[in-house]
Amino acid sequence: MSGNTSKILGISGSLRKGSYNSALLRATKELFPESIEIGDIRDIPMYNGDLETDGVPEEVVLLKQQLIGAEGLLLVSPEYNNSMPGVLKNAIDWLSRPSLDVRNVFRGLPVALIGASPGGFGTILGQSAWLPVFRSLGARQWSGGRLMVSGASGVFDENGAMVDESVRERLEQFTRGFLEFCEI
Numbered sequence: 804m805s806g807n808t809s810k811i812l813g814i815s816g817s818l819r820k821g822s823y824n825s826a827l828l829r830a831t832k833e834l835f836p837e838s839i840e841i842g843d844i845r846d847i848p849m850y851n852g853d854l855e856t857d858g859v860p861e862e863v864v865l866l867k868q869q870l871i872g873a874e875g876l877l878l879v880s881p882e883y884n885n886s887m888p889g890v891l892k893n894a895i896d897w898l899s900r901p902s903l904d905v906r907n908v909f910r911g912l913p914v915a916l917i918g919a920s921p922g923g924f925g926t927i928l929g930q931s932a933w934l935p936v937f938r939s940l941g942a943r944q945w946s947g948g949r950l951m952v953s954g955a956s957g958v959f960d961e962n963g964a965m966v967d968e969s970v971r972e973r974l975e976q977f978t979r980g981f982l983e984f985c986e987i
């Protein structure tokens with residue numbers, strides 16, 4: 804136990820206001836308010852090597868600082884076309900630059916994946932699509948639990964509040980396991 808200043812960074816891979824994945828991340832923070840910090844990818848520009856040469860955007864610098872200060876990363880990722888959404892992959896790509904920083908930012912970093920989808924499979928293929936990304940970055944992917952939230956329109960109300968108690972229980976169990984893995 805490293806005290807209540809230790810946190811994991813949670814990032815939702817959806818930019819839309821009514822996002823189920825952002826709602827899932829908020830529900831996670833409600834369960835463990837002291838242990839989760841929410842990172843924002845909304846203003847991160849599309850990766851462009853020229854932009855990087857001119858100076859890494861401040862939104863990227865901030866997110867990277869948050870990640871370096873965190874004990875782990877919880878990625879709450881929608882599934883797009885059986886894979887990950889471009890906006891979230893773009894953010895991770897920025898965080899992996901310059902490549903010399905990968906050691907400090909990602910190597911050995913505990914990473915867990917969850918996601919929500921209105922469909923019946925709850926991002927199962929999207930989650931799998933992340934595995935080679937974090938393997939290549941040398942992260943420690945946690946596989947002690949899985950959480951795919953399917954039928955998301957029935958899990959959250961119109962304000963994005965979680966209304967499904969069985970999903971909340973699974974979310975709590977999953978997150979508790981990941982926090983233990985992160986030694987929080």
Ligand SMILES: Cc1cc2nc3c(=O)[nH]c(=O)nc-3n(C[C@H](O)[C@H](O)[C@H](O)COP(=O)(O)O)c2cc1C
Pocket residue numbers: 817818819821822823824825881882883884885886919920921922923924925926
């Ligand atoms: C381009 C695109 C591709 C999608 N592909 C999938 C998919 O492969 N599997 C799936 O379950 N849902 C798919 N969806 C539906 C998303 O799961 C749904 O839009 C979901 O609400 C997105 O997450 P959000 O609510 O956090 O924004 C797709 C949506 C878009 C926009």
